[in-house]
Amino acid sequence: MQKWFSAFDDAIIQRQWRANPSRGGGGVSFTKEVDTNVATGAPPRRQRVPGRACPWREPIRGRRGARPGGGDAGGTPGETVRHCSAPEDPIFRFSSLHSYPFPGTIKSRDMSRKRHHLIPETFGVKRRRKRGPVESDPLRGEPGSARAAVSELMQLFPRGLFEDALPPIVLRSQVYSLVPDRTVADRQLKELQEQGEIRIVQLGFDLDAHGIIFTEDYRTRVLKACDGRPYAGAVQKFLASVLPACGDLSFQQDQMTQTFGFRDSEITHLVNAGVLTVRDAGSWWLAVPGAGRFIKYFVKGRQAVLSMVRKAKYRELLLSELLGRRAPVVVRLGLTYHVHDLIGAQLVDCISTTSGTLLRLPET
Amino acid sequence: MLGFLSARQTGLEDPLRLRRAESTRRVLGLELNKDRDVERIHGGGINTLDIEPVEGRYMLSGGSDGVIVLYDLENSSRQSYYTCKAVCSIGRDHPDVHRYSVETVQWYPHDTGMFTSSSFDKTLKVWDTNTLQTADVFNFEETVYSHHMSPVSMKHCLVAVGTRGPKVQLCDLKSGSCSHILQGHRQEILAVSWSPRYDYILATASADSRVKLWDVRRASGCLITLDQHNGKKSQAVESANTAHNGKVNGLCFTSDGLHLLTVGTDNRMRLWNSSNGENTLVNYGKVCNNSKKGLKFTVSCGCSSEFVFVPYGSTIAVYTVYSGEQITMLKGHYKTVDCCVFQSNFQELYSGSRDCNILAWVPSLYEPVPDDDETTTKSQLNPAFEDAWSSSDEEG
Numbered sequence: 001m002q003k004w005f006s007a008f009d010d011a012i013i014q015r016q017w018r019a020n021p022s023r024g025g026g027g028v029s030f031t032k033e034v035d036t037n038v039a040t041g042a043p044p045r046r047q048r049v050p051g052r053a054c055p056w057r058e059p060i061r062g063r064r065g066a067r068p069g070g071g072d073a074g075g076t077p078g079e080t081v082r083h084c085s086a087p088e089d090p091i092f093r094f095s096s097l098h099s100y101p102f103p104g105t106i107k108s109r110d111m112s113r114k115r116h117h118l119i120p121e122t123f124g125v126k127r128r129r130k131r132g133p134v135e136s137d138p139l140r141g142e143p144g145s146a147r148a149a150v151s152e153l154m155q156l157f158p159r160g161l162f163e164d165a166l167p168p169i170v171l172r173s174q175v176y177s178l179v180p181d182r183t184v185a186d187r188q189l190k191e192l193q194e195q196g197e198i199r200i201v202q203l204g205f206d207l208d209a210h211g212i213i214f215t216e217d218y219r220t221r222v223l224k225a226c227d228g229r230p231y232a233g234a235v236q237k238f239l240a241s242v243l244p245a246c247g248d249l250s251f252q253q254d255q256m257t258q259t260f261g262f263r264d265s266e267i268t269h270l271v272n273a274g275v276l277t278v279r280d281a282g283s284w285w286l287a288v289p290g291a292g293r294f295i296k297y298f299v300k301g302r303q304a305v306l307s308m309v310r311k312a313k314y315r316e317l318l319l320s321e322l323l324g325r326r327a328p329v330v331v332r333l334g335l336t337y338h339v340h341d342l343i344g345a346q347l348v349d350c351i352s353t354t355s356g357t358l359l360r361l362p363e364t
Numbered sequence: 365m366l367g368f369l370s371a372r373q374t375g376l377e378d379p380l381r382l383r384r385a386e387s388t389r390r391v392l393g394l395e396l397n398k399d400r401d402v403e404r405i406h407g408g409g410i411n412t413l414d415i416e417p418v419e420g421r422y423m424l425s426g427g428s429d430g431v432i433v434l435y436d437l438e439n440s441s442r443q444s445y446y447t448c449k450a451v452c453s454i455g456r457d458h459p460d461v462h463r464y465s466v467e468t469v470q471w472y473p474h475d476t477g478m479f480t481s482s483s484f485d486k487t488l489k490v491w492d493t494n495t496l497q498t499a500d501v502f503n504f505e506e507t508v509y510s511h512h513m514s515p516v517s518m519k520h521c522l523v524a525v526g527t528r529g530p531k532v533q534l535c536d537l538k539s540g541s542c543s544h545i546l547q548g549h550r551q552e553i554l555a556v557s558w559s560p561r562y563d564y565i566l567a568t569a570s571a572d573s574r575v576k577l578w579d580v581r582r583a584s585g586c587l588i589t590l591d592q593h594n595g596k597k598s599q600a601v602e603s604a605n606t607a608h609n610g611k612v613n614g615l616c617f618t619s620d621g622l623h624l625l626t627v628g629t630d631n632r633m634r635l636w637n638s639s640n641g642e643n644t645l646v647n648y649g650k651v652c653n654n655s656k657k658g659l660k661f662t663v664s665c666g667c668s669s670e671f672v673f674v675p676y677g678s679t680i681a682v683y684t685v686y687s688g689e690q691i692t693m694l695k696g697h698y699k700t701v702d703c704c705v706f707q708s709n710f711q712e713l714y715s716g717s718r719d720c721n722i723l724a725w726v727p728s729l730y731e732p733v734p735d736d737d738e739t740t741t742k743s744q745l746n747p748a749f750e751d752a753w754s755s756s757d758e759e760g
Contacts, residue, residue, distance in 0.1 A: 029553075052679035182689040207609055346650040362652075363677065 146188035149178035156337045173344035178268035193247050193251040202249050203286045225289045231269035253282035301331040304336040317361035384668040390711040390727035398694045401447040402722040405433045410716030413705045416471040420709040426466030445746050460498045473515040482508040502535050510658050514558035526553030548586050554658045561621025569612035588641035614659035646688040661705035674703035696723050
């Protein structure tokens, strides 16, 4: 398979190919030009778009976020830009947007177009370049990016708010905001779920909102919560037998009674303990004891942050400005936590501008 | 490109690779072009478009004013600026025109001599293209939302009709009456689609959140009801399998018929394996869908990775089918887009919306180097763009 293409052809493609501005933190956008005078037979390797950190793909270090983890020296959000190293290859040179070797039309591109990812694939260049920014980010150099995203987001959860009685909960939409490809993120989360590393829990307010908890955290918190209570025995039996065996979000009546041998009284104990939530006659969701407060804060906080954007002029706000504002009292979980969730759930559109990332409410 | 061409020439690569690579590149470059236009005939929003599968030359459009227009898409003028003209139309003065809005039009799959149209006036009409008369009319008790005729079948001439009632009716063109009824849905049927791979497989989507796959030869119920959770027992026992968490608005098979795409009012699009009904769990993100009736979207054909073009508000969102990545949003319409079709010979997309316009999205590549001066004596400009002032002192 041909892995190189002539300079002529490359120049045609280059006009359509630019560094994707929506992944750039700053306003730097440039295209690679091919010096057409250098007709070369050497395989011109297309230089990779650098691992410029997308501002929302790292956990946003809020200036006033409630972070019991303490003051990491957080960089200013939305402004980390990594420039790629100068290529050794003499064919490529960086130039401004406005100079082209061909007198063709300069067509303005919509910022959301990432289609240049497929052009290299079509012409035989390795597809993995599309994952470039994610993998080369030195902050998150792990191969399993959903796993890394979950760990990072767990740092944002305010443990002190719930007196450590609640395990840190992360939402699936927050993982989407850090891992750009949703299908891959879903697949990786499913793998983690099957390995038993995380539990996915249905948070009651939305059919799509799933909370992600580390299994270990869940187990320790639940045991601590039911210590000395009358239902402790049933809960321990549940944690020992059902949790490792069945990784689903919900349980059915016949599954509980026949497969795992729970009596009705024990199931009632579990519901009283808060480990199971009644969903229908004969089926239950897996639940986190004490999560009601979290869900209440979360829903109120989400609405509050959305209303901050809604009240802004033109219904849009720079991310840096939003994070710099004082959080309303209703927002107990931290602005950065909610912003990740809003971006991942596509409740706001993320547009990259020369002043950073802009959050705008969608028109529809 | 030259690399591909030389590889094809020397036999290092399959000829199909070059074709698919070029098709993909063209699809990735779709945009509005000032040189291509579609004549505006409709006075109301455009609900449906269909391009004939034989040559890809003629396009039908049905509007909410009941008018059906036939366009010629081929550029037979030597100029680059071209308006797709309407060859003929069935306007409000035609004696057999539909009384209410036309919801679906479809060419007869095997030639352009005939086409079918269905409308809110509870009829399905079969038209003869050359005389523009109705050859047959099927009447129903409820408004018709959608109809489809199998594009590959040689053995039957059944038209599947989805109406406001929960039963899917199959009308036979040869005999002129309804041949049988498929029961199983509980609310109105918003979309129907035959499989492009098998003669007898039909998919129907309904407002009760279910998508069912049928073999029409079978007397008993449907083959599969698609389940978004893939059979895991995370639904309670009473509620059966649902494909979406809201109404299912649109259906489209991929061109090889192996996968099925569905969109629903829960703002999701799902990709299903059409042989076993499994949800492939490809995540396209939020695909806004506020349509109360069907949404007609389309899949590209002949590219190396197929693309799906979904009307998304007043734009058209383009995603890769199998990986779920959003490529771009095509902006150009003023109001909600209702339908789009893909012309696979030239990789063009035509979309119709409620602002009564049909827009043509054409691959934008580099412009050809202009010819030498002696061959272009006439102006290349559309007269509308020419300057009207004169530098002389006199009037005019």
